[in-house]
Amino acid sequence: MKDFAxxxxxxxxxxxxxxLPWQGLKDPYxxxxxxxxxxxxxxxxVIDRYQTFLVxxxxxxxxxxAPLDEVMALxxxxxxxxxxxxxxxxxxxILAQYAGQFPQLPEQLNQLPGIGQSTARAxxxxxxxxxxxxxxxxxxxxxxxxHGIQGSLKTRAENQKLWILADNLLxxxxxxxxxxxxxLMDFGATVCKPTSPACQNKFSSSCIYLADCLAFKDQTxxxxxxxxxxxxxxxxxxxxxxxxxxxxxxxEKRPHSGIWGGLxxxxxxxxVEIKSEKEVSQVEFxxxxxxxxxxxxxxxxxxxxxxxxxxxxxxxxxxxxFSTRIVKVSKTEVEWNDACxxxxxxxxxxxxxxxxxxxxxxxxxxxxxx
Ligand code: SF4
Numbered sequence: 001m002k003d004f005a006x007x008x009x010x011x012x013x014x015x016x017x018x019x020l021p022w023q024g025l026k027d028p029y030x031x032x033x034x035x036x037x038x039x040x041x042x043x044x045x046v047i048d049r050y051q052t053f054l055v056x057x058x059x060x061x062x063x064x065x066a067p068l069d070e071v072m073a074l075x076x077x078x079x080x081x082x083x084x085x086x087x088x089x090x091x092x093x094i095l096a097q098y099a100g101q102f103p104q105l106p107e108q109l110n111q112l113p114g115i116g117q118s119t120a121r122a123x124x125x126x127x128x129x130x131x132x133x134x135x136x137x138x139x140x141x142x143x144x145x146x147h148g149i150q151g152s153l154k155t156r157a158e159n160q161k162l163w164i165l166a167d168n169l170l171x172x173x174x175x176x177x178x179x180x181x182x183x184l185m186d187f188g189a190t191v192c193k194p195t196s197p198a199c200q201n202k203f204s205s206s207c208i209y210l211a212d213c214l215a216f217k218d219q220t221x222x223x224x225x226x227x228x229x230x231x232x233x234x235x236x237x238x239x240x241x242x243x244x245x246x247x248x249x250x251x252e253k254r255p256h257s258g259i260w261g262g263l264x265x266x267x268x269x270x271x272v273e274i275k276s277e278k279e280v281s282q283v284e285f286x287x288x289x290x291x292x293x294x295x296x297x298x299x300x301x302x303x304x305x306x307x308x309x310x311x312x313x314x315x316x317x318x319x320x321x322f323s324t325r326i327v328k329v330s331k332t333e334v335e336w337n338d339a340c341x342x343x344x345x346x347x348x349x350x351x352x353x354x355x356x357x358x359x360x361x362x363x364x365x366x367x368x369x370x
Pocket of ligand 1: 142145146191192193197198199200207208209210213214215216221
């Protein structure tokens with residue numbers, strides 16, 4: 001497509017997003033952090049969290065040397081916690097293998113934990129003017145529409161086609177790579193949007209690619225990218241135990257893999273799948289379902305516990321309803337395994353808790369104790 005990059009850069013001078021704290025930076029640490037945070041998270045949410053993270057961990061050295069728990073605590077609420085674990089592992093690797101300096105080539109960056117091909121290219125383009133295109137979901141959509149790619153972008157063949165096209169569209173002058181890369185991101189996010197691209201919106205100004213865009217010519221804009229039918233979300237229920245004395249609360253440290261990996265939760269039963277939301281209140285839990293974590297000297301204390309109404313939490317592929325049972329026992333009446341720990345109430349605010357558990361503990365005013 002003729003003048004693709006030039007049109008985009010010209011558009012960006014006037015209409016690109018301005019004032020985002022990571023824009024125009026050359027520091028690979030800060031660019032990397034913003035790229036990882038922006039994966040699956042809205043810009044508005046990221047802005048504050050990005051700045052808080054940089055205050056606590058201003059460079060790759062401070063991040064690599066911090067305990068993982070501190071990193072997880074700062075990440076809590078952003079979701080997709082593998083990103084935080086990879087961030088920490090990646091910082092350690094940069095310190096150990098690259099003496100604290102980020103490598104400059106996408107092929108090297110792509111070898112580091114949590115840095116995929118598109119992120120590697122974004123860091124290389126922004127920080128080192130490297131001529132390689134990014135291909136995040138926004139850019140995939142833009143290129144697929146302008147070039148009329150109708151198949152599923154998830155297939156290997158279509159994906160490879162997109163990479164080749166994307167690299168052929170680059171500006172000739174490598175100095176323009178940071179601006180061009182930012183323009184690609186901004187255009188996909190603000191003009192060639194998934195459901196209301198500018199060309200389909202009579203109230204919006206028209207698009208710079210109107211004359212060349214194949215999807216626009218063929219009137220297939222909203223059919224590209226091809227949508228794969230979503231599998232309906234499963235519904236699961238569980239129960240959590242709230243056990244505490246004057247100073248401590250019993251929490252479970254989740255294994256690193258799986259949901260809420262590496263975070264602290266209330267001890268929880270395995271999840272039970274149900275067919276519909278009507279069944280949520282029909283599932284009864286027993287103390288035996290906690291035997292992988294704890295046992296009570298007097299199991300009757302469990303039965304006497306007060307059960308709170310279920311909380312709903314929506315994951316990407318599952319909806320969880322968890323009820324909470326308040327069980328009054330002293331430490332000496334509980335046996336717990338290695339996954340569980342008694343945590344001081346005064347430390348609760350500084351450890352990584354999943355959002356729904358954090359909200360629950362806030363409701364009990366347990367998070368502001370010092
Ligand atoms: S004409 Fe429409 S579909 Fe094509 S690039 Fe512009 S906004 Fe996207």
